[in-house]
Amino acid sequence: xxxxxxxxxxxxxxxxxxxxxxxxxxxxxxxxxxxxxxxxxxxxxxxxxxxxxxxxxxxxxxxxxxxxxxxxxxxxxxxxxxxxxxxxxxxxxxxxxxxxxxxxxxxxxxxxxxxxxxxxxxxxxxxxxxxxxxxxxxxxxxxxxxxxxxxxxx
Numbered sequence: 001x002x003x004x005x006x007x008x009x010x011x012x013x014x015x016x017x018x019x020x021x022x023x024x025x026x027x028x029x030x031x032x033x034x035x036x037x038x039x040x041x042x043x044x045x046x047x048x049x050x051x052x053x054x055x056x057x058x059x060x061x062x063x064x065x066x067x068x069x070x071x072x073x074x075x076x077x078x079x080x081x082x083x084x085x086x087x088x089x090x091x092x093x094x095x096x097x098x099x100x101x102x103x104x105x106x107x108x109x110x111x112x113x114x115x116x117x118x119x120x121x122x123x124x125x126x127x128x129x130x131x132x133x134x135x136x137x138x139x140x141x142x143x144x145x146x147x148x149x150x151x152x153x154x
Contacts, residue, residue: 003082004040007095008050011035014103021118032129046096047153059108065152069097071139073132097136
């Protein structure tokens, strides 16, 4: 199925007692730490793409709630092989951010990653290789501290 001109980012977190830990994944192809990322497939909404990518990349055995974040980014279209199938004049694509609560859920990473680490906020900020990931993580951290997660999306 052709890739849609959109990207998603999902920051996994879990509660460990009074503490919050964030999952960072090491990409197999670039040796960089990141959150769950991926492209939408033709006809998918950002929420549908986020749900699918979360299941695929984390090997979840049950549905995990997705919380929409305000953080967005733009990624140059030239980085994507499917660019030729997108409308003429597509130079950047949007990256939509979400969070997912994986408290009491087990991760089984996909072939796209070689490792996963559960880190506190500061260590996760240091580990992440992309600004958009750090921005979304920062927003999620502030929301969790303020007990202000948005309503989950379907």
